[in-house]
Amino acid sequence: MTKKVNISTESGADVQTVSEAVATRLKEFxxxxxxxxxxxxxRSGVSKGMLVEIEKSAANPSIAILCKISAALGVSVAEIVNVASPPAVRLVEKHEIPTLWTGPKGGSARLLAGTGGPSMIELWRWEMQPGEIFESTGHPNGTYELLHVEQGQLKIAVNETELRIQAGCSAVAKTDVPHQYSNDGKAKLIFTMTVAEPH
Structure with a gap:
């Protein structure tokens, strides 16, 4: 199941701003x-038609599509959505932080910050309401995710392995294979995630 990018206007960059940034950066790269x-x-496995629509700021690509394009270009998703920091210290203002997934019950995934280049690191904050699920087809070979649950319980499935992470606990997952995050509990789930993708 592919989730569409759905940028919130409540807590960060709005839809048009992020769409324009993605269009401009994709063309540049x-x-x-x-x-x-x-x-x-x-190279990316993304249709030419979709690429044309993205470059025209007319598409609403999923996180999976952005991951495929960034991997094909040797850059990070953060660079494409324009939140990557240059080598010097840079503040990412609240209004610059995009929400790249919105769940059917109001959950969200926000890309807080990220580094550029082929060996990239991204910092995410996820909120999932009970019953929400996010599925990924997998990231480039060697990608790891570090997860820390702040509230609720995260159920993560990586290939055939399932793990439940309670509030206050952390986990490491190799996510270059299909994987899924879900909240099958009764309370809101909040977790942070660091994605490390090697060159």
Whole structure:
């Protein structure tokens, strides 16, 4: 199941701002590497039509699609959505933080900050209401996620393995394979996640 990017206007950058940033950055990275849309489509596995729509700020791509495009370009999702910090210290203001997933019951996944380059690190904050699920087809080879549950209980499934992480506990998961996060409890779930993707 692919979840669509659904940027909240309540706690960060709005839909139009993020769509325009994604369109501009995608074109910049693609042209810098002298890639045609056809070539990027073949490399990423994302249809040319979708790439055209993204570059026109007319598409609403899923996190999975953004991950495929960023991996094909050798950059991070944070760079594409324009929240990556340059080498010097930089503050990411509250209004710059995009919400890249919104669940059917009001949950959210916000990309708080990220580094650039092919070896990237991203910091996320997730909130999931009871019954919400997020599924991923997997990240590039060697990707790890560090998870810490602040409130509620996170159920994570990686391939055939399931783990329940209680509030106050942490976990490490190799997520270069299909995986799923869910809140099958009765209370709101809040957790932070660091994604480390090697070169």
């Amino acid at each position: 693609r042209k810098r590497q002298k890639l045609t849309l056809d070539a990027l489509s073949r």
